[in-house]
Amino acid sequence: MIGVLDSKVPSGPLEKKWSSHKDHARLVSPANRRKFEIIVVGSGLAGGSAAATLGEQGYNVKCFCYQDSPRRAHSIAAQGGINAAKNYQNDGDSVFRLFYDTVKGGDFRSREANVYRLAEVSNLIIDQCVEQGVPFAREYGGLLANRSFGGAQVSRTFYARGQTGQQLLLGAYQALCRQIAAGTVKMYPQTEMLDLVLVDGHAKGVITRCLCTGKTEAVAGDAVVLATGGYGNAFYLSTNARGCNVTATYRAYKKGALFANPCFTQIHPTCIPVAGQHQSKLTLMSESLRNDGRVWVPEVKSDKRSPSEIPEAERDYYLERKYPSFGNLAPRDISSRSAKEVCDDGRGVGESGRGVYLDFADAITRLGEKTIRERYGNLFDIYEKITGENAYRQPMRIYPAVHYTMGGLWVDYNLMSNVPGLHVIGEANFSDHGANRLGASALMQGLADGYFVLPYTLPIYLAGQIGKRPSTDRPEFAAAEADVRARVRRLLDIDGKRSLDSFHRELGLLLWDKCGMARNAAGLREALTRIPQLREEFWRDVRVPGDGEEFNQSLERAGRVADFLEFGELMCTDALARDESCGGHFREEHQTAEGEALRDDENFAAVFAWEYQGNGTAAPPKLHREPLTYEAVELAQRSYK
Amino acid sequence: MNFKLRVWRQKNPAAKGKLVKYEAKEISPNTSFLEMLDIVNDRLIGTADDPIAFDSDCREGICGSCALTINGEAHGPDHPGAACQLYMRRFQDGATIVVEPFRARPFRFIKDLVVDRSALDRIVQAGGFVSARSGSAPEANSILISKHDADIAMEAAACIGCGACAAACPNASAMLFTAAKVSHLAFLPQGAPERSTRVLKMVRAMDAEGFGNCSNTYECEAVCPVEISASFIAKLNREYTMAAFKENAGE
Numbered sequence: 001m002i003g004v005l006d007s008k009v010p011s012g013p014l015e016k017k018w019s020s021h022k023d024h025a026r027l028v029s030p031a032n033r034r035k036f037e038i039i040v041v042g043s044g045l046a047g048g049s050a051a052a053t054l055g056e057q058g059y060n061v062k063c064f065c066y067q068d069s070p071r072r073a074h075s076i077a078a079q080g081g082i083n084a085a086k087n088y089q090n091d092g093d094s095v096f097r098l099f100y101d102t103v104k105g106g107d108f109r110s111r112e113a114n115v116y117r118l119a120e121v122s123n124l125i126i127d128q129c130v131e132q133g134v135p136f137a138r139e140y141g142g143l144l145a146n147r148s149f150g151g152a153q154v155s156r157t158f159y160a161r162g163q164t165g166q167q168l169l170l171g172a173y174q175a176l177c178r179q180i181a182a183g184t185v186k187m188y189p190q191t192e193m194l195d196l197v198l199v200d201g202h203a204k205g206v207i208t209r210c211l212c213t214g215k216t217e218a219v220a221g222d223a224v225v226l227a228t229g230g231y232g233n234a235f236y237l238s239t240n241a242r243g244c245n246v247t248a249t250y251r252a253y254k255k256g257a258l259f260a261n262p263c264f265t266q267i268h269p270t271c272i273p274v275a276g277q278h279q280s281k282l283t284l285m286s287e288s289l290r291n292d293g294r295v296w297v298p299e300v301k302s303d304k305r306s307p308s309e310i311p312e313a314e315r316d317y318y319l320e321r322k323y324p325s326f327g328n329l330a331p332r333d334i335s336s337r338s339a340k341e342v343c344d345d346g347r348g349v350g351e352s353g354r355g356v357y358l359d360f361a362d363a364i365t366r367l368g369e370k371t372i373r374e375r376y377g378n379l380f381d382i383y384e385k386i387t388g389e390n391a392y393r394q395p396m397r398i399y400p401a402v403h404y405t406m407g408g409l410w411v412d413y414n415l416m417s418n419v420p421g422l423h424v425i426g427e428a429n430f431s432d433h434g435a436n437r438l439g440a441s442a443l444m445q446g447l448a449d450g451y452f453v454l455p456y457t458l459p460i461y462l463a464g465q466i467g468k469r470p471s472t473d474r475p476e477f478a479a480a481e482a483d484v485r486a487r488v489r490r491l492l493d494i495d496g497k498r499s500l501d502s503f504h505r506e507l508g509l510l511l512w513d514k515c516g517m518a519r520n521a522a523g524l525r526e527a528l529t530r531i532p533q534l535r536e537e538f539w540r541d542v543r544v545p546g547d548g549e550e551f552n553q554s555l556e557r558a559g560r561v562a563d564f565l566e567f568g569e570l571m572c573t574d575a576l577a578r579d580e581s582c583g584g585h586f587r588e589e590h591q592t593a594e595g596e597a598l599r600d601d602e603n604f605a606a607v608f609a610w611e612y613q614g615n616g617t618a619a620p621p622k623l624h625r626e627p628l629t630y631e632a633v634e635l636a637q638r639s640y641k
Numbered sequence: 642m643n644f645k646l647r648v649w650r651q652k653n654p655a656a657k658g659k660l661v662k663y664e665a666k667e668i669s670p671n672t673s674f675l676e677m678l679d680i681v682n683d684r685l686i687g688t689a690d691d692p693i694a695f696d697s698d699c700r701e702g703i704c705g706s707c708a709l710t711i712n713g714e715a716h717g718p719d720h721p722g723a724a725c726q727l728y729m730r731r732f733q734d735g736a737t738i739v740v741e742p743f744r745a746r747p748f749r750f751i752k753d754l755v756v757d758r759s760a761l762d763r764i765v766q767a768g769g770f771v772s773a774r775s776g777s778a779p780e781a782n783s784i785l786i787s788k789h790d791a792d793i794a795m796e797a798a799a800c801i802g803c804g805a806c807a808a809a810c811p812n813a814s815a816m817l818f819t820a821a822k823v824s825h826l827a828f829l830p831q832g833a834p835e836r837s838t839r840v841l842k843m844v845r846a847m848d849a850e851g852f853g854n855c856s857n858t859y860e861c862e863a864v865c866p867v868e869i870s871a872s873f874i875a876k877l878n879r880e881y882t883m884a885a886f887k888e889n890a891g892e
Contacts, residue, residue, distance in 0.1 A: 067704070
C-alpha cells in the first residue's frame with residue numbers, strides 16, 4: 001500500500017539543497033563497496049556513465065543491454081548538443097538561468113529541486129567529458145565553442161558536429177570499457193531484462209533473457225538501476241531506434257513501481273514524412289532548418305500540382321500567418337500542432353497527404369545556394385538520400401514525429417522509485433523535463449544522473465543493506481523466472497496468422513491519432529476501448545515463428561509489442577485524467593482563443609503517478625498525486641505572440 | 642520494383658549455410674534496403690520458412706548495428722553510408738541482389754546475417770580510453786586544444802564501430818577501426834599520458850583476436866560508412882613504432 005508520495009526533497013534554500021544533501025548523506029566505505037552487487041540495465045548515457053562511475057568507486061556492477069555492444073545504445077543518435085551553465089560566452093548565463101529555462105520549457109510540470117540540481121551539475125559534465133577525450137567543437141584559440149538552441153536567450157550548448165550524442169556516449173562507453181577491463185563491471189550485451197524481482201518489498205534482482213541463446217537467468221543484486229530509455233516506440237513510428245522499448249520499466253511498474261506522467265511525449269516538428277506503410281522509422285531533420293526555410297501548404301484542399309506550379313497567391317504560409325512575430329520559428333509544440341491542423345484540413349502535401357513544405361527558394365534567392373549549402377549541406381544530403389529529392393530545387397517535405405518521452409517511472413530526489421532499491425535514471429525516469437523537454441537537455445540529464453547524482457544517492461540506500469543481498473535460491477526468483485518462461489511459451493504457442501508488425505503499426509496509428517499531438521476526451525475514450533480489443537486479438541492471432549531456445553528476433557519483438565499494448569492504455573488513461581493542456585500534452589478542450597495550451601495550475605500542478613492494480617480494464621490503475629510546488633519561480637502562462 | 646534476392650541462411654554456427662532465393666515484389670523505390678528485408682520477412686509469415694535474421698537498430702547510420710554485405714560490398718553500393726541508409730532506388734528494377742553477413746574470422750557467426758562483433762569491444766577494453774575517474778576532471782577550458790587538432794580527433798572519433806573495415810579487408814584486418822581510436826586520443830592532450838601504452842595494448846589485443854594485418858588495399862576506406870581516412874592507419878603505425886621503440890629501450 002502506497003501512502004503519500006514523499007519526494008524526499010531536502011529542506012533549505014533551493015541553491016543549497018544538493019550540497020547540503022551530499023554533506024549529510026550516508027556513505028559506503030571503500031572496503032564495503034566491493035561487497036555490493038549493483039545491477040544496471042541499459043548502457044546509454046545514463047546507464048553507461050552510472051555503471052562506469054560505480055565501478056570506479058569499487059562496487060561490483062553487472063550491466064545489461066539488448067544491443068550487441070554498449071556503444072550502440074540509442075543515446076548515440078542525439079545530434080544537437082548538450083547544455084551547461086558555463087557562461088563561457090559571457091552572455092549572462094548562470095545555473096539559475098539554465099534551471100529557470102528548463103522549468104519554464106517544461107511548462108511548470110517538473111520537480112523544481114531536481115531541475116535545479118541538474119543545472120548545478122551541468123558544468124561538471126562538460127569538464128568530465130573533455131577529460132575523457134570527447135572532441136567538442138573548438139574556437140581557433142583552443143577554447144570550447146558554443147551554439148544557441150531553442151528555448152534560451154543565451155548560447156550554452158556544447159556540441160561535436162552533428163554527432164554530440166555519439167561522442168558523449170563513446171566517452172561513457174570508453175569509461176565503461178576501462179572498468180570492464182578492470183573487472184569491476186561485467187557487461188552482458190544482447191541480454192534483456194524481462195522482470196524485476198522483489199524480496200521483502202525491495203528490488204533485489206532481475207530476470208534476464210539472453211537474446212542469442214534464449215536462456216533465462218535470475219540475477220541477484222543489492223540494488224537495481226534502470227536506465228532503459230523512453231517509450232516513444234509505443235507509436236510504432238518514431239525517431240527512436242527499432243529496439244527501444246518500455247519492457248523493463250513496464251515490468252517494474254507491474255511489480256509495484258509507480259509510472260509518472262506517461263502521457264507526456266514530445267513530438268518534434270521537423271522530421272522526414274512517412275513514405276509508405278512499410279516504413280520502419282522516422283528521421284529527424286535539425287530544427288535549425290527553420291531559420292531559413294519557410295513552411296507552407298496549398299490554399300486549397302487536395303491540390304495535386306507540383307510545388308513549383310503553385311503560384312505565391314495560392315500558398316498558405318500558415319506559421320507566418322498565425323504567429324506573425326515568431327513565424328517559422330514558432331516553438332516545437334505549436335509548429336507540430338499547426339502542421340497537423342492543415343493536414344487534417346486536407347491540405348497536406350506528398351503522396352500520403354501528411355506533410356508540409358519547408359521551402360528554401362526565398363533563402364536561396366536572397367543568400368545564394370552556396371551559403372545554404374554551407375549552412376545545411378549535410379542535412380540536404382541526408383534528405384536526398386532518404387527521399388531521392390533535391391531540396392535545392394524543390395521544397396523539403398516535413399512532418400512531426402515522436403522522439404522523446406518526458407514521462408517515466410516515478411523517482412524521489414535520490415532517483416529511487418517507490419520500490420526500495422529500485423533506482424531509475426535518464427529518460428526512463430520522469431523528473432526533470434516536465435511536460436516538454438528543451439533541446440540539448442536530454443544528454444545533460446542522462447549524464448548528470450549517471451556521473452554525478454546516482455553515485456551520491458545510491459549509497460544512501462545501500463548503507464543500510466550490507467549483507468542483505470538474497471540468494472537466487474529464494475522462491476521469489478524461481479517464481480519470477482517461471483513467469484518469464486511461461487510468457488515466452490505463451491507467445492510462441494499462439495501460432496496465429498497476423499504479423500507482429502501489423503499489431504504494432506495498428507497500435508501506433510491509434511496512439512498517434514488519439515494520444516498524439518492533440519488529444520480530446522472522446523478520442524481517448526475510444527482508444528481506451530480499442531486497445532484492449534487489439535490486445536485480445538494479439539494474444540489470439542499473432543504469429544511468432546521459431547522457438548524460444550535460439551536467436552529469435554520475432555520473439556524478442558513480440559514481448560515488447562505485448563508490453564506496448566498494455567502500456568498504451570496507461571498513456572491514454574493518464575492523458576484523459578490530465579484534464580488540462582500543458583507543454584506537449586494538448587487537450588483540445590483546453591486552449592485559449594488563439595489555440596495555445598491552457599494550463600490549469602490549481603488542479604493539475606502535480607505529478608500523476610500510476611499504481612498497477614491488475615490486468616485489464618477490470619482493475620484500472622490507481623492514481624497518486626505528488627503536488628508540485630515552486631519556491632523560486634512564478635508560474636506563468638507561456639506566450640509566443 | 643521487383644528484385645531477386647539470394648540471402649545467406651544458416652540456422653546456427655554448427656549448421657550448414659547456403660544462399661536461398663527470395664522474391665521481393667512490388668517494392669517502392671523509396672523503401673530502404675532493411676525495410677525491403679522487413680517486407681520479405683512479413684511475407685514469410687505463414688510459410689514454413691523462418692524470418693531472415695539481421696541486425697539493425699537506429700536505422701539512420703549512427704549506431705553501427707547493421708552489418709550486411711550486399712553484392713559483395715560491405716554496406717552495399719551506396720558509399721558512404723551504412724546498409725540502413727541504402728534505398729532501393731539505387732538498384733535496377735529486376736536486379737539480383739546477394740545478401741551475406743560481414744565475414745571476418747574474429748566475428749563469430751550467430752545466425753543468417755548476424756555476427757558477433759564483440760572482438761571490437763575487447764580492443765577498446767585493452768586501452769582505448771582515457772583513465773579519467775568521474776569527478777576528478779579539471780575545468781574544461783583549462784587545457785586549450787587547437788581547432789585543427791580537435792577537428793582531426795573528431796574525424797577519427799566519428800567511427801561507428803560497425804566492423805565493415807574488417808569485413809571488406811582481404812586480411813580481415815581491424816587496423817582502420819583500431820587506428821581511428823588510437824588517433825582520436827593521440828591528437829588530444831588528455832590522451833597523452835597513456836599514449837604509448839594505449840597503442841601497444843590495443844594493437845596486441847587486435848592481434849590476439851585474430852584480425853589480420855594491413856596490406857594497403859584500402860578496401861576499408863572504400864566501404865567505411867563515415868569516411869574514416871586510411872591515413873589514420875599510417876598514424877597508427879607511427880604511434881606503434883614510437884611506442885615499441887620506447888618499450889624496447891625500457892622507457
